[in-house]
Amino acid sequence: MMKLCFVSSSGGHWEELMCLKKLMTQYQSFYITEFGGQLEDSNLEHIYGVKKIDRHEKLFILHFVGLFFQSFKIFIIEKPDVVITTGALVAYPICLIAKLFGKRIIYIESFARVNSKSLTGKMLYPISDLFLVQWEDMVKLYPKAKYVGGIF
Numbered sequence: 001m002m003k004l005c006f007v008s009s010s011g012g013h014w015e016e017l018m019c020l021k022k023l024m025t026q027y028q029s030f031y032i033t034e035f036g037g038q039l040e041d042s043n044l045e046h047i048y049g050v051k052k053i054d055r056h057e058k059l060f061i062l063h064f065v066g067l068f069f070q071s072f073k074i075f076i077i078e079k080p081d082v083v084i085t086t087g088a089l090v091a092y093p094i095c096l097i098a099k100l101f102g103k104r105i106i107y108i109e110s111f112a113r114v115n116s117k118s119l120t121g122k123m124l125y126p127i128s129d130l131f132l133v134q135w136e137d138m139v140k141l142y143p144k145a146k147y148v149g150g151i152f
Contacts, residue, residue, distance in 0.1 A: 005080035005098070007032040009088040010052070014038045016086045016111060019151070023084075030078050032071070034090055048074050050090060055119075068093040075101070086110060087120035095124055104129040109138060111150060117141050 004027045008017040014033055031044055034052035050070045053063040071093035082104045085091035095105050107128040109121045114135050117125075121142070125131055131145040139147050 001028050002081045003027065003079065004029045005032065005078065005083045005094060007083060007091045007094050008086045009090045010034045010036060010038050012112070013086045013088055013110065016108070020084070030080070032074060032090065032094060053089065055089060072097055082106060087118055089120065091120060092123055095127065099127045106130045106132070108132045108151065109134065113138060
């Protein structure tokens with residue numbers, strides 16, 4: 001059976017990702033999000049918490065390298081076939097690792113992105129196997145994206 005990894009930061013990205021619960025129950029799935037926020041409130045099984053980082057913090061690079069190591073450990077334990085994410089920064093390491101191991105990446109650009117790219121979208125666009133946008137105008141910014149309308 002195909003194994004799916006659902007990953008996003010806490011807050012709105014997590015809320016959007018949780019709208020895919022029907023898909024989550026159809027496959028063997030696990031989840032990655034940041035400590036705090038919805039992780040503690042979640043009743044999901046098989047969920048991993050990682051340290052929340054901010055790209056503007058002083059020790060960002062150190063924390064980001066730590067996030068790569070955490071993500072690699074999770075990847076080796078779980079061995080997902082597909083990573084599905086709505087962003088943000090917490091998603092990049094596991095997606096990059098998955099790509100290096102020949103796994104598929106599905107990125108869903110935030111519904112809030114109507115006419116500008118997100119940082120995560122910019123970073124994951126080149127490596128995503130399926131890049132979904134929810135606003136038709138976003139296809140102009142991401143030509144290989146698939147417009148699917150509002151999915152949340």
